[in-house]
Amino acid sequence: GAVVSQHPSRVICKSGTSVKIECRSLDFQATTMFWYRQFPKQSLMLMATSNEGSKATYEQGVEKDKFLINHASLTLSTLTVTSAHPEDSSFYICSASAGLLNEQFFGPGTRLTVL
Amino acid sequence: AQSVAQPEDQVNVAEGNPLTVKCTYSVSGNPYLFWYVQYPNRGLQFLLKYITGDNLVKGSYGFEAEFNKSQTSFHLKKPSALVSDSALYFCAVRDGGSGTYKYIFGTGTRLKVLA
Numbered sequence: 001g002a003v004v005s006q007h008p009s010r011v012i013c014k015s016g017t018s019v020k021i022e023c024r025s026l027d028f029q030a031t032t033m034f035w036y037r038q039f040p041k042q043s044l045m046l047m048a049t050s051n052e053g054s055k056a057t058y059e060q061g062v063e064k065d066k067f068l069i070n071h072a073s074l075t076l077s078t079l080t081v082t083s084a085h086p087e088d089s090s091f092y093i094c095s096a097s098a099g100l101l102n103e104q105f106f107g108p109g110t111r112l113t114v115l
Numbered sequence: 116a117q118s119v120a121q122p123e124d125q126v127n128v129a130e131g132n133p134l135t136v137k138c139t140y141s142v143s144g145n146p147y148l149f150w151y152v153q154y155p156n157r158g159l160q161f162l163l164k165y166i167t168g169d170n171l172v173k174g175s176y177g178f179e180a181e182f183n184k185s186q187t188s189f190h191l192k193k194p195s196a197l198v199s200d201s202a203l204y205f206c207a208v209r210d211g212g213s214g215t216y217k218y219i220f221g222t223g224t225r226l227k228v229l230a
Binding site for chain 2 (some may be wrong): 006010032041042043044046049091093097101103104105106107108109111
């Protein structure tokens with residue numbers, strides 16, 4: 001299957017700082033990438049959908065100014081958590097697909113801890 | 116609206132015994148169904164999917180699932196459980212007939228295989 005990577009795998013930062021998470025599709029062109037958030041012992045919740053070269057579509061309740069998404073190329077999308085706070089601590093998972101209606105392939109996730 | 120239910124938070128099974136992890140779904144169109152496994156602090160690993168065709172789907176690591184349209188179910192099964200199968204399992208559905216691209220995930224079922 002297709003391979004999706006995330007970097008970093010885990011990050012610890014101080015409250016008030018910004019953190020960038022990268023999601024890369026390694027062996028296919030991902031026109032669409034998705035960002036999910038998973039709280040402990042809970043399911044994945046879709047945060048936003050990004051299409052290469054256009055603005056991301058955010059789910060209801062997700063602050064677009066707090067979670068900045070950039071999908072600058074067909075292999076890379078980034079999620080920046082701005083002015084992070086302890087409540088932003090979570091497991092962030094990206095997925096990528098070759099088209100909006102195509103199958104999604106998931107990255108390994110990034111554990112963010114905000115102190 | 117599409118939804119998916121995993122009625123069991125946890126399933127315990129003895130090593131060597133058959134296992135079943137339950138999933139039921141609700142969509143207005145044709146269901147695209149997926150099973151994923153998640154190990155601690157890791158992303159989702161794809162196990163199998165049903166899009167169309169044979170109702171019995173065989174996947175990775177000896178897992179299989181049966182699509183039952185009348186019962187709107189897609190239960191995950193394995194004839195003989197291994198201790199290494201202990202993990203968190205997610206069922207997901209996408210409504211293939213509505214044009215929506217979103218995956219809806221169940222709440223997850225923790226499988227514990229006892230030696």
